[in-house]
Amino acid sequence: MLVSPQAERNWESLSLVLEDVLENQSHRQLSALELGSGTGQHVIRFAQKMPFVTWQPSDIKEESLESIKAYIAATHAKNVQQPVHLDASQPSEQWAGVSRDSCDVIVxxxxxxxxxxKTAQGVFNGAGQVLKQNGLLMTYGVYAINGTITPSCNxxxxxxxxxxxxxxxxxDIDVLRQLAFGNGVRLERIIEMEDYFKCLIFRKT
Structure with missing residues (x-):
């Protein structure tokens, strides 16, 4: 199993954001797709915290797919499906059997x-296709705003x-906002996280 120190540090705060945005839907079973699942640490923790969500992890690297499988086996996670090879830069029709209007959440x-x-374009185009109506896309990372990057560490x-x-x-958040809008998805919330990271919450309208 691969271990990411950053994933070990930030999974809890990310889980709290997800639990918050999904709180009013916790009474029903949801379907979630994680793009670029990496080691598998996040998806396993999310599954443990949110048993009402069935998770589909994915990645393009074979070593990541093997690591995710190992975490699933070690934790006996019942609500995490076996990982699939998925290149988010490709059209959503090639997203490893993920069908149109099938996901409540993409992370x-x-x-x-x-x-x-091209990958960013693929993520938002895919979100517009595979998310259900009112489905959510959450992206997490460090961003430019209006073409400006601050502070110096960023x-x-x-x-x-x-x-x-x-x-x-x-x-750039504004570029992502436009990409989203062009695919029937709108930026709903920007949540400030630790170390200048942000969660962007988009909704399919």
Whole structure:
């Protein structure tokens, strides 16, 4: 099993956000898709905290898929399905059997800053397709706002990401808002998190 120290630090605060935005739906069984599940630590913790949600983890890396399987086996998680290979930059028709209007929730944690703009386009296009009416998309990460990155530590992070891959970098909230709007999804809330991270809550309208 892979271990991410950051995931171990932030899963609880992310879980609280999810529990809050889903609180009025906890009386019914929900279906959630996690894009870029990584090690699998988040999805397992979310499943434990929110038994009314059935989770579908996904990733593009084989080592991540194996790690997620190991966490599922170790925790005997009943409401986490086996992970699927999913490339969010591809059209939603290729999203590993995830059907149209089938998800109540999509979660993408630290995905957009480690991805190309094509992936961001794919995430919002896919959300517009696979989310049910009033379904939610939550993205978590560090963002630019109106083309500006603050404070300096975030500027440094953006520069480091672009050194690793010129297509990576901090996404701009206003660009994401426009991408979402073009796909029938609107930005509903911005929640400030620790270390200048934010949760963006989008809803399919």
């Amino acid at each position: 993408a944690i630290n995905l957009l800053q480690y991805s190309s703009f 500027e440094n992070l953006d520069a480091e990401l672009r050194k690793l891959n010129p297509d990576w970098g901090l996404p």
